[in-house]
Amino acid sequence: MFSLKNYYKTILVDFKYTSCLNFFYESSAMKKGLIKIIEISLKKLGIDPIPPIEIYIPPEESFGDMATPVAMTLSKSIKKPPRKIAEELVNSLKDHSIFEKMDIADPGFINFTFTKDYLYSELKMLIREKSHFLLQNIGRDKRVQIEFVSANPTGPLHLGHGRGAAFGAALSNLLKAAGYKVEREYYINDAGKQVKLLGLSVFARYQQLLGIEYPSPEEGYRGSYIDDIANAIIKEVGKKYSECSFDTASDFFTDFSYKMMLDDIERDLKDFSITFDTYQSERELYKKGDVEKAIDDLKMHGFIYEKDGALWFRATDFGDDKDRVILKKDGEYTYFTSDIAYHRKKMRKGYDKLINIWGADHHGYIPRLKAAIQALGYPKDSLKVLLVQMVTLLRGGKPVQMSKRAGEFVTLREVIEEVGPDTTKFIFLTRRPDSHLEFDLEVAKVRSSENPVFYVQYANARINSIFSHAKEKGIVIEDFNGVDLSMLSLPEEHRLIKNLLLYPVIFESAVNALEPHRITFYLQELAGIFHPYYHNHRVVTDNVELSRARLALCEAIRIVLKDGLEILGLSVPERM
RNA sequence: GCGCCUGUAGCUCAGUUGGAUAGAGCAACUGCCUUCUAAGCAGUGGGUCAGGGGUUCGAAUCCCUUCAGGCGCGCCA
CATH class of the missing domain: 3.30.1360.70 (Arginyl tRNA synthetase N-terminal domain)
Structure with missing residues (x-):
């Protein structure tokens, strides 16, 4: 033997x-x-x-x-x-x-x-030493920081943010499972013009709601959420700021507004089961002098010069198209400046690798940031920017009108409520991040009863059900060691075993390619072998030895399904 | 004009980093619930991998080029 x-x-x-x-x-x-x-x-x-x-x-x-x-x-x-x-x-x-x-x-x-014996021995290994089987130390405890979502706190999250969130979370889970020390960070753009514009937009609405005529800013934010914030302010302070100038009320309105927005965003993410380890505030970078230090650092290395009354960074020294302004002639810093400080701070924390997940519309920004990182003395590839392509929202094949200016857009929250969080995530995670995505609300909804995500989850639920049934029949397995796996002689069973043993291969390729979607496809395949097997063969029968062997196989399937679903950030319902 | 992404079945998308006869789901048609869950199973049809050239034992995959769609090229964020 x-x-x-x-x-x-x-x-x-x-x-x-x-x-x-x-x-x-x-x-x-x-x-x-x-x-x-x-x-x-x-x-x-x-x-x-x-x-x-x-x-x-x-x-x-x-x-x-x-x-x-x-x-x-x-x-x-x-x-x-x-x-x-x-x-x-x-x-x-x-x-x-x-x-x-x-x-x-x-x-x-x-x-x-x-040989079959080899397959059985590996299967036994999977069941008995599942943590060893699943946890492959590819990362060797290297520290990785993944920054994602980082949406401006000037409006609710939309579907594009949702894609970045689902992808970022899945990638974090994946790398963590692969033995990396992963930290997830959200960068809060709470400084600068945009949050101030939010404050002004709310201020105007506040005055209007109090019956005072006040023009909404030309390029300002609109939409019902602006009303919500304005109403919340009325509730909080009443008419305290009626008829006063924005200058005197600016700080209060700006802070109140973006903080309320941030709470909303956090709640949205929580309902999408996305969490972060750390948040980094842009304001704090200014307050703590990080921005100044970053500029000094660049100056010291000779990458800063003055022209037309502004300070420039020599990005072209590192392959960027043009040099970039970091201090405008009006004395204000640019967005890029704080971003340099931000990434300098990240690098100094000693991560082995930084990963940023951005919307693809920011791709033009990569060369200058990488230039800055090199100018600060770090290797170019210490930062990896992963781009997540745009999401086109459709309803019944027709594009949903999205006008940010008019405040008309479908939020992530609305989609989750209509389609469901697991289905929404699954749609994101069955695509490569760099493919353009068409998200049809009607299709997503119609399919929700026969959605592939349920197909996978259902396999797990079914197995739980089999185990309950086995228990009722008096078959309880405390220790799978004693099970004779060679009872598994059907071709379908060999297929299942092989497929299970391939999980680490898929897993490893997903890690190396930074592509969680490979796990998604694998899980569908595994479920697609299990369901027919279940249909054609009974697990629990009068043959106790055979039943025990098949239960062991089911246990292995359950282990892998659960591991995969958790990596993807999907729920693992016990019954459905 | 320059740069990035994409183009694969009617639709939405995979395709193991260059491998063998290109796959899945949905949609369409046909059957299956007295069983451990029918959110399931069995079967049928569906392709000039956008077009052209090149690299080699071998290309949907790499290079060049044309076409089509999306995005980006601020002292905005």
């Missing part, structure tokens, strides 16, 4: 692995193990240098479990036909007990099929 212990021994003997546990838990055993085995065989065959070994899942299930094109890759450099290389490699791998078979396909693909 195959035993895991023997397998470890095989590896120890063959490859002189001093720490086989690392080898197993570092990533997918199936993939990494295979890579290692091939590398060693190639070395034995006298091939040097050994190229990076590519392993992928074959296009047809019948081909095998995993495949490599390495023979083709090598063909040129060692001047041998790919088929010949493949044959030699397969030959040298023959002794390994984990392969049921190895096939060579034209022009030189090698297809590997694992």
Whole structure:
């Protein structure tokens, strides 16, 4: 009988692995193990240098479990036909007990099929050591800060912010699961013209609501939320500021307004299950002298000059299109200036990597910020800016009119209320962030009964239900160790096991590509194998041993589903 | 004019960073609830991967070019 212990021994003997546990838990055993085995065989065959070994899942299930094109890759450099290389490699791998078979396909693909015993042992590992199986220490405790949403507190969140929020949160969860130390931050633009304009817009509305004629600012903010703030102020201070000038009331109105807006935003995010670890205020950067220090720093390094009565930063020294003003001739700083200070502060906190998630409309801003980071003496790629493309909101195929000026737009809150938070998130997370997204309210709503998100969640709920049923029948499993997994002999069961064991492969690729949506697609696939299996075969039957084995399989599925759903920031309902 | 993103089935989107015969969901049509949940299952149809050229064993994927859509090119934020 195959035993895991023997397998470890095989590896120890063959490859002189001093720490086989690392080898197993570092990533997918199936993939990494295979890579290692091939590398060693190639070395034995006298091939040097050994190229990076590519392993992928074959296009047809019948081909095998995993495949490599390495023979083709090598063909040129060692001047041998790919088929010949493949044959030699397969030959040298023959002794390994984990392969049921190895096939060579034209022009030189090698297809590997694992033994069932190997699959069972890996499945057992998944169930027994789930934290090790799921937590792959790719990040090695590196500190990453992810800044996202950071919407100006001058209006409610819209759907575009929602996309950034869903993506940012999922990415944070993903990296955290991958062993990074992740901090999520929201940058509050509470200084500068925009919040002041908000204050003025509210001030005008305040006067109007008190029956005093006062012009709303030309380019000011409108919409019912402005009324809400103005009414809240009336409730708070009554007519205290009626008929006084904006100059004297400016601070109060501005502060009151943006703080109320910020509360709203926080509440919206909370209802979307998005949380942050830290908030950074722009005002605070000025107050604490961070902005001054940043400018001094740049001056010291000689990247600042004066022209036309303003101070300029030599962004062109680092590849930007033009130099940028950091102190205007009217004595005000630009938005960019505080942003330099902000990122300087971030860098000085000692993160290994900064990730900013921005709306794609800000892409033109990247070169100047990266220029600033380099001018401050940090490597260019210490900051990674991920762009999230725009969202077009439709209703029944027709664009919903969005006029910020007229205050007519659909807020994130309204969408969540109409469509539901999980469905909304799922729609965001089934797309690459850089693809333009069409969000049709009618489609999202109509589909909400048959939405893919429920398909995945339902699989988990179903499994819970199976376990309750098993309990009623008197089958309770305290320890899966004693379960005989070789009872799982159906092709569907082997498919499920293989799919589960591939989760770490998908996970790792999602981490490396910074693309949580790969998890979403994987979960749909897993659920798509489980549901038919459930339909065609009963888990709990009179055959107790078989029932126990199938329950173990269900347990493994539940572990992976839950892990994936949690990474995506979706709820995991126990029953539906 | 310059820069960034996108173009894949009727619709919305994936496509393992260059791999084998390009996939899923929705929509359409046909069946299945006396069973551990029908938010489920089984089946059918659907493609010039925007067009053209190139790179190589191999391209939806990389390079060039044309076309189409979106966004950006402030001493605004």
